[in-house]
Amino acid sequence: MNFFSTAPAARRSPEGQPPASAIWQALALWLAPLAFLIIFFFVPLGSILSVSARGLITDGLSPAAAERLGRALGFTFYQAALSTLLTVLVGLPGAYVFARFDFPAKRLLRLLSTLPFILPTVVVAAAFNALIGPRGWFNLLAMEWLNLPAPPFNLLNSLAAILLAHVFYNTTIILRVVGSAWEQLDPRLEAAARVLGASPWRAFREVTLPLLRPSLLAAALLVFLFDFTSFGVILLLGGARYATLEVEIYIQALHLLNLPLAGLLSLVQLLCTLLLTVVYTRVASRLNIPLTPRLHGEGAAAPVSLRQKLLVGGVVLVLFTLLVLPLTALAARSVARLEPARGQRGGFESGLTLDYYRELFVNRRGSLFYVPPIEAARNSLLYAGLTVGISLALGLPAAAALSRRSPLNRLLDPLLMLPLGASAVTLGLGFILTFNRPPLEARSFPLLIPIAHSLVAFPFVVRTLTPVLNSIPLNLRQAAAVLGASPLRVWLEVDLPILARAALVAAIFSFTISLGEFGATSFLARPEYPTLPVAIFRFISQPGGLNYGQALAMSTLLLLVCGLGIALLERVRLPEERSL
Amino acid sequence: MLTVENIHKHYEGKPLLRGVSFEVGAGETVCLLGASGSGKSTLLRIIAGLEEAESGRVLWEGHDLRGVPVHERRFGLMFQDYALFPHRSVAQNVAFGLRMQNLPPAQIEQRVQEVLRRVNLNQFADRRVTDLSGGEQQRVALARALAPRPRLLMLDEPLGALDRALREELGQFLREVLHESGVPAIYVTHDQEEAFMIADRLILLHEGRVAQDGSPSRVVQQPASVWVARFLGLTNLLPGRVVNRQPLTVQTEIGVFCPVDCAEPPALNEAVTLLIRPGGLTGASADEQFNTFTAEVRDVIFRGEGYRLTLASGGHNLSFHVPQALPAGWQGRLAVQPEALWCLRQGEHNGDD
Incomplete structure (x- = not known):
């Protein structure tokens, strides 16, 4: 873990030009994130390009x-x-x-x-x-x-x-x-x-x-x-x-x-x-x-006139x-029964019920491809955990590299943000076009889902971590060093505590992004391994009050988890966000 | 022309203005002087119509301005930090008020030129206001406020954001422009030097009330209260008691002073505060009964034109301006001239803020 070793020379040499070794260090930090982006973003994008180009050449664009x-x-x-x-x-x-x-x-x-x-x-x-x-x-x-x-x-x-x-x-x-x-x-x-x-x-x-x-x-x-x-x-x-x-x-x-x-x-x-x-x-x-600068807190006041x-x-x-x-x-x-129950004609049986939640644990269809909806929750949590791991493992070195002033940054920074421009649906399409052979076969390699989620979360993670890394003043580290801290101790005592909150924020972000991701997942999820959003979509588009209720129950659960995420984010807000 | 009557206003639950009244006459420049937070700016905003007083009236030539919206009052207000429109050029800023009067463009152009020339900024017409220095911005703000020919000009700490040297120069300039334009003006500041330089009349605000209203020289010679004296930097204040009314004689811990000048004669035995102005120190002859005291020289500071002596006498510190220094540590008898004495009908204890 030497992403954060902060030899002052690596930051800025006296002439303002980073030495060659700094470029190599930056490149080393870039290696994993860049490889990831190439394999899982640019190659699938290339597949889309070649498939549509081939289609256009062989068949042309039909009027329809x-x-x-x-x-x-x-x-x-x-x-x-x-x-x-x-x-x-x-x-x-x-x-x-x-x-x-x-x-x-x-x-x-x-x-x-x-x-x-x-x-x-x-x-x-x-x-x-x-x-x-x-x-x-x-x-x-x-x-x-x-x-x-x-x-x-x-x-x-x-x-x-x-x-x-x-x-x-x-x-x-x-x-x-x-x-x-x-x-x-x-x-x-x-x-x-x-x-x-x-x-x-x-x-x-x-x-x-x-x-x-x-x-x-x-x-x-x-x-x-x-x-x-x-x-x-x-x-x-x-x-x-x-x-x-x-x-x-x-x-x-x-x-x-x-x-x-x-x-x-x-x-x-x-x-x-x-x-x-x-x-x-x-x-x-x-x-x-x-x-022109203005005095603080002058703008907001309690409304006075009736119009205000x-x-x-x-x-x-x-x-x-x-x-x-x-x-x-x-x-x-999700907890109200407001319509005739199954097979019952007329007569509202209205009232509070937890049936929709209870039903989440039951596989009504008894079909191999349909699992109890609660399995979807388990899958979602598993994928979300993996997404946090992958996006942080890639986001930390990328953010560390970005926070060093290297000429590479001007080239790589926009590259990093490209996944933001591509929609999740495009990502999903790219994945099924590219990874169609074992071992990386989209429908049999479940890790592709958290990988897709990580691609979506990656720009957010980097954008959260970089400013915090940038904001740690060099003299803070120098002060620690002068006081007798070894480089490792400096990282442990200065960088880590400051970065920890940002990393937590980034983790919550990627966790909730993964939990809610629907576009790419709808392409990649196998019927027997649905995520919560996919299961909600499946249930809500089917007839029947029970399916509807179950979809709402699952949505409510997802809402609660996201609400919890917001509450957590609120607690660990980063200092520069406090003013918002 | 302008009459302000018994204005009351609270700010964040605390009383800020507690019955302020004053008048501004034609062509007069009035300085509102007070510590920061004394409600000077709020008073200006109330006169401009940007804020409403809880009670009291603002009248222009006898007409109550209640219900007249800000943009129909035809008052000029120069804001602290100027509030120049950052998205408009110098000329566009100055033209703004003229455009609001729907004047023909040629006339606007002409007036803008005229005003910019007056503030020596005719070369700057097309510049962005954000590219100007503080002093230049201040002159643009002045030009913008003057251009529509307001009936009354209000200036809120116009020199506050500038450094010392510029303040002197631009203060002088402001004084010229104000007198030349003949527009009645209210000038808000917390700096007494600035107020002395600009004002025809001073109004001192303290604890939400007018503490004194008068010409600068009168305010300095005859402060109305212990607070006014202290605010103006007059620190030789001694608690005393009236021992004779005709001529007025005041006994203090360091000696008996007579005759003492006073706005209205106090009662016999009344507790008063004696002010000794810093210019009145002389040597004492042995037989003098009044206006002398023994003191020790604590400190001597060379002030270019003379010296400032700090004396200790009977547990009080007194400070004087003298043309010739006494050595530090010197002890002996000194006297003050009767013209330097002023009696304040207020014991020291209830005059403190």
């Missing part, structure tokens, strides 16, 4: 395929643009309220708004299903009260459901990015405009909005990117009619077995996300407007409803 591609691409852009617009409309007043007001629920709401970051798409889809689905609260209560024979609202399998879930997911991004920019914005600038004769609206338009524009643009682009690559939400809430690129890849590859078309779709998707990422990086790099109170109250209500209602609906629905 071209039409499907065009429709998927068009719909992907359309729903992403619409979702982004809605998210901005919901998030902007929230960002303002968070930046400028102190109110009682602020801390709680801020904590709640971190939930979507970590919640698996299947859980969110199940939550909205429990709220607005045919067996959800809205419909059941309406049927009960109005004595209707069938669910009156058909909200599921609609664009509205997709948009709602996207707003749920991404409002946080607007709140965070725009909210913190707004908080940084000196309120005196707006006051100055007012004194100079600008009405409140004009001061907002001429001063506040132009200053927020870069952060607003960056946040909106990020939201657009997430909406663009959304998979689980669309598959579970949109139904068959709404196919984005991601869903189309999934259908082509797994249902229609048209791998060349799936590959082509993947390439289009990858191109689009890369383009969006480049634009986003450009915008984000201009985010820092130089502002109404605004704050309204925003708090909307955000609470948006964030809490679906999740509460999910948990409550």
Whole structure:
């Protein structure tokens, strides 16, 4: 373990140019992460490229395929643009309220708004299903009260459901990015405009909005990117009619077995996300407007006027409803029997029940390929544990290498972040195209699932660890050395305690990413070894109240584990995050 | 022109302003002087309409400004740290208030040029404000505040962010510009030197009230309270008792002083505080009955134009400016001139903050 040996010379030589030995050291650190990326990311990407190219050369692009591609691409852009617009409309007043007001629920709401970051798409889809689905609260209560024979609202399998879930997911991004920019914005600038004769609206338009524009643009682009690559939400809430690129890849590859078309779709998707990422990086790099420093804690105050109170109250209500209602609906629905039991006609047998949880331990079908759902939980935990191990083992040396100033970094840093640009579905497709021979046969080599999860988690792990490693001042280590600590002791006494918290944060991140990962897993999981998200998807798309209840029960369990993760993250927050 | 009446305001549950009243006349520059946290800036924000007072009124030429929104008051406010719009150039910052009045572009252009020339920044019109030095930013802020010809100009610690040398220079400049423009101004500062340089009139704020309101020379010569004296750096304060009213004679622990000047004569035997201004020290002749004391020289500091003596007398430390030094350790009798004496009708104990 000499990643962290910190000979000052390796950091920076007097001329500012690292010596040759430093480059070799950096290269050694890079070796394992780079090999991993090449084998499990670039080779599968190459497979997709060659399969789709071969398909294009031998068969060409049929008009039907071209039409499907065009429709998927068009719909992907359309729903992403619409979702982004809605998210901005919901998030902007929230960002303002968070930046400028102190109110009682602020801390709680801020904590709640971190939930979507970590919640698996299947859980969110199940939550909205429990709220607005045919067996959800809205419909059941309406049927009960109005004595209707069938669910009156058909909200599921609609664009509205997709948009709602996207707003749920991404409002946080607007709140965070725009909210913190707004908080940084000196309120005196707006006051100055007012004194100079600008009405409140004009001061907002001429001063506040132009200053927020870069952060607003960056946040909106990020939201657009997430909406663009959304998979689980669309598959579970949109139904068959709404196919984005991601869903189309999934259908082509797994249902229609048209791998060349799936590959082509993947390439289009990858191109689009890369383009969006480049634009986003450009915008984000201009985010820092130089502002005159301002006194601390001056911006936020309790709402005073009636209008301010109404605004704050309204925003708090909307955000609470948006964030809490679906999740509460999910948990409550998983313990409520609100419909006729199996084989029973008429007569609601309503009440609390733990049946759905009990059923998790039973294999109803008695089929070889169907295991008791609780097995899925066991698989998920096992994979998540392996993912933590793999992503940290690769992330630590990569972060250590990045924190040294080496000319290699400029080359390798973007390379490292590439898996972020590729969607999980693309990853899954790449895996089944590449690893189709023993011993690395996708469907018989279960380790491929945690490997895929590690690829998704890897950029997050590196991004969490690097700034912390960078933040350890050199003179801290030098002080320890002068006080008589050997290099090993320096690492143990200085680096390790500081790094430990960051490593824990990274571990929780990769654990929850793995638990919730659905896109790649849906390609790789064998029927008899499902993960929780795969099992939830399987149960929720089957008829019957029991299957539905079990899906909700599993979703609730997953929700609880993720909630636990959030609580843990909150406890071990890194120092520089404290201000958020 | 401006009348501020009995303003009350709490900040974070504590009383900040507790009945502040004053007036500003035409063409007058008034300095609000007080320690940091005394509510000076809040008072400006209330006058500007950015904050609301809990009670009290702000009147302009007799009209109550309650309900008049900030942007319709036509007051100028120069913020501490200036609050220049970072996304606009120097000229665009200065033009902002003119644009809000919907003036024709040619007229705006002309006025911007004019004001920028006045603050010696006509070469800087197209620069980004973030590229300017502190002193340049301060002049842009002044130009921006003056450009729309406000009815009243308020300046919140305009020199606070600058270093010593620049303060002197820009303070002088501010004084010229203010007098020349003839606009009534309220100038907020915690620095008395600055206030003396700028002000036609001083208003001292203490514990949420006006502690004294008067010309700078009057405030220094005849401070209204022990706090004012201390705030202005007058530290030779001795507890005493009135032993004769005509002429006013005050007995202290170090001697009897007579005649003593006072704003209004105190009662016989009243406990008072005697102020000895630092310029009034002379040598004592042996037969003098009043205004003498024995002292030991504790410290002598050369101050360029003379010396500062620190004396110990009867358990009190007194400090004086003298043209010629006495050696440290010197002991003997000294006298003060009667003009240097001022009686404060307030015992030392209840004058402390």
